[in-house]
Amino acid sequence: AGGLILIFIMILIFSTTLLNIDLKELLSNFISKVSQFLKLFWFKIKSVFTKEKVGKEPVVKIDNKKKDLTTKEKPDEPKETKIEIVKEKVEVPEPLQNKLETPKQIKTSVRKKENDEEKAVDEIKPEKISGIQPWDESLKFELPPLNLLEAPVSVHEIKQSELTQKAEMIKNKLKIFNVDIQEIKVTPGPVVTLYEVVPSPNVKVNTITSLKDDLALALKARGIRLIAPMPGRGTIGVEIPNDSPEIVRALSIFGSQKYQSTNYPLPLAMGKTADGDIFIEDLTTMPHLLIAGATGSGKSVGINTIINSFLFKLHPSKVKFVLIDPKRIELAMYKKLKRHYLAVCPDIKEEIITNPENAVTVLKSLEAEMDFRYDWLSKLDVRNIKEFNDKLATGKIKEKDGIEFHPLPYIVVIVDEFADLMITAGRQIEDSIARLAQMSRAAGIHLIFATQRPSVNVIRGNIKANFPSRIAYRVSSRADSFTILDQTGAEQLLGNGDMIYNKNDNMIRVQNAYISEQEINRVLDFIDSQEGFASPYLLPSVSNNNKGNREAVGEFDQLIYDAAVLVLRNRIASVTFLQRKLKLGYARAARIMDELEQIGIVGPLDGGKNRLVLIDTQEELDQIFDSYNIPRSSSYS
Template identity: 50%
Template structure:
């Protein structure tokens, strides 16, 4: 009996132990569920901005419990959903383990908890999956660490790799190099994915081949379709030439013939589009020359020209500038020309409202187009975005930064007094008076220490502030506010500005609108790295001028080598654009065209100076005032009109200097030195502010400069003559150095979107403009006029032979003449100079051959 009771007691004890073990397992599983949930919440709410907060000293952590105000403010700024504890956990898991791949750790713990709850043990499949995860995490973090060290993707957070990934990458890179390490980790990751997920490699290979075959078939189909379309177009054009027009074509011809009969003064003429008016003009010009012969064809018309012009030149109706140059030539030479267009037709063809019987000589510049009457309405604020959010700096942030600043300066034995705060949209200025005996240089050297203490991207110390006996420290706001273009142009300061060329650059640190006058600068140099806001700043400058000026007051010359940044302004061609007859495009993208346009601007400058000199005026402001008052109406030498300002914008100077440095630099220097008085102003922008781009002579003639974020202090000194731009924040944060000021002003550039620019351009384009863009003088025409004035009595005996040889080959160089004519270098150079003076070839073009202006020997015979 005793044995029986003893056995039953042992069984009961074993059962109790089993129940206790089961309860412990279940409790552990529930604990794993809770831990996995908390880890998951902490990891998915990880924020990079919490890194500065969690690096608190032990005293600050104790301050969270004791109620320290600064510690509590720091804790409140944590963005993690689990507060400062969650920020600590997520930071150390991501940075000290496998990186972002560690997001799978909560799922593994959850599966462990599920196994313990259901099976009271961790199953083999679960252990196998955990092992696979560890291997995959090692390979993935190592691959990310290699990418981080190669710096292929910038910026690339180190949290993608973690400490383990960076260490593995470091070891393997030392053994196999960067590329070898990348290949090992990449192949390992692909292998892990294939075998870990049990992918069918055969199907994967076949699927990849199928994708390539499908793309190849689509490309072949598209090629065949394009080929068939081209054949159809060729056949249709051939049928039209042979007279086999369709009924639709016949209708078009009848409509065209009815338009041919319209007179310039006919009311129906005004209803035609600009292109139809241009075609009608060409038909009438052709009929005036030979009414019995049909000059006008479907695409082009040929006009005969006198000996000063190229013979048999075909004028495309789409090339408006060529037509205008021809008409201007005919107007100038109407008394001598026998085969050119009748001057009455030229006058009637131009819709400018002027007195045809007036014998008064016209202006040498293209101001006569402004005699046309247009109804122009400037763009309104309704074209701009209105719903930009304005974020104000909190009082708590201002107090915290002020306290940290005071404490940090005291650690370096710098006592401050009268601390004041000026909050701005992006940065806040903390202004104070240092105690007696404190050197300013000592404060200036603390910028890096203060930036680390304030956890700021970069701070700027102004010691001292010009005009004050104080020191200013600019600290970025944790939540910067965007400065919209609307908020600047809608201010009273901009609307009531009496400046000649007001630029709405943005807002200062105090939040006030900053308006600068380009006419007083008088030229502007802009530099900043890629992504710093330079192109947006140029758009802001152009838009602010469009909002203030009328088409007869301002013209733009835009050079955009990047071909994509400023192309939308071509819509303003007949309102605000100036162009050269030597160049086809309104927006200049080719470096050679840029050289031609800049040379045309130099000629425009010289013509304007001639006009001002003849009437005894010193600058464009005085001249326009005299024209407005009518005090120049008595001048019989020419007809005086309001002279518009011309702003030349070059978006990427470095690219132009790389391809044609000497040819670009010479006209830029001439314009920068002299063009201010006649209303021509330059805006140069570059993303590479090096001394071989911004040369010393260019820099000396551009006293007004804007520096965006640059890479180094050297670049900052190149653009501003001082450091500071390297510590800017980007996204439109700039330093503006005005002429005659010792220190630059910090401004947050106003933001204008591409959609807003397009709406402004569309608004202007939809209004009636002038019949053509503002025409700059032609450099080619100028050379031909010089050739007419050239004395041919002292030409070299080989002049004619050399000229014919050059025109036949369309190539000119001194070495070629030496070879072909068997003469010395000095004589060959003299012959080339004579050909240049005669207008046969262009000026010296650096290492490139000279341009040959004459295309036929008949032109050359005319000057012999």
């Protein structure tokens, strides 16, 4: 045997030398072939004796309310198991526990009891007006009880087979494109379910994100959103709508322990997140909120939820509202809050602002209120309204430099259709909004603006930069989504309250709580039936800033009254209009227009547009001219 081996080696060496063949390469190829043969032989033997398959299938975990259920199903076992998802129990405060009734059984003071003729509240009981100021906490006031709201469905069932089937479909679809998945974790939510995918280490994230449309096609679902990667989790999130979505009622939010125990100065409770948690944020830390959503997306219901989240938690001395509703119908019902929660401008006769000219006036009044509050903060050497109120609460400082201080409530400014104001008021309102957004946080004034059209013509750069917190309901295009969120995704939302909350690039998907018009009216009637303040919270008058005596502004043109009458009747305020109607030269007509601005008849110049006419009736015109002692002789009277 040894001789044969020696002869074989000599022949091998001779042949390689004679034929000029590399011996090392020949040996390496021979050894690799032998090793491959041995590995294949060992694998066959192992598969025969152990009967195990090559590799492992991805593990699918279903996380239901923070419970890990690992499914290890045998191939022959059917997947008929169901997961019962119990909603969070609505926790009601002790005093209301025994009084909880269905909405149909609620008896309020709005109507008389049985056998009595139905009469309005004002006929049953005269309007209660106390001598208490709007910032005084001594007002006896009871917060609305939870039994004014409709009870939600307590139990919602989701089939485990549905969750597992969709997880398998995600795995199989990705496998077609050679994307290996190690684990899929499923977290059911009220409207959407979150599938957290853990890919293999050699899979690029961009590979999965590029397959978004293929996943939507395989799952036959709309509203799929990819979160790649999920912050702090090391996974890729896939949000898929449930086959049977849950209706999140306002009672499940306002009655939760999280809402009842929160100590936020301005708690903004919106709904439930994708994993079923109660979503509550503090408006004072936002500090302003921009909302966008197309028609039917749930934007108006969201505004109602925001207002009621304050009404169910805060005493009227703590917060006041300035409501601007260009559509005239969405916020009209909140007039009943006048004696408790509304802040009004003395220059305007509307409690709920509907006129664009009045909107300009009230925003300028809010600017004056902000400057007034900063004067008070500086006198007490405090940095914000919370420190100011805390310092007054100690009782050590009540008066300084002849000024008698009082607590300052928060002011929340809500505009239901911001785009309409930008079209009608333009530059005047934009300057006021930009200044308030930049400076009003420390003064306790916070802005909430909503619009249907989040285009760059409406949400301009100087406004958008001062609204770090934004809510996007379903919008009509990817461009609108990028305008409001700085990324796409809002165009894929489901509507009916499905929204994305963005604060400093932290995206949270939330299902907005639903509160019906009947529930809102019950809450407002309950508040209106209680004793109110002596007057609404009054903002500073901006017309007083423009008024003065005749000597302060100098002599007026003899035709100023004629010009004022023409402007009032025709609602046109331009220099060329006065030139044409009064047959004047440009210089004199421009001087008269400036005088009309000085006495508060028209607004300031706005580029090439006509000035706004700030008065509505002849009586207002006569009062202004009497205050300046201007003769009212006119050829148009």
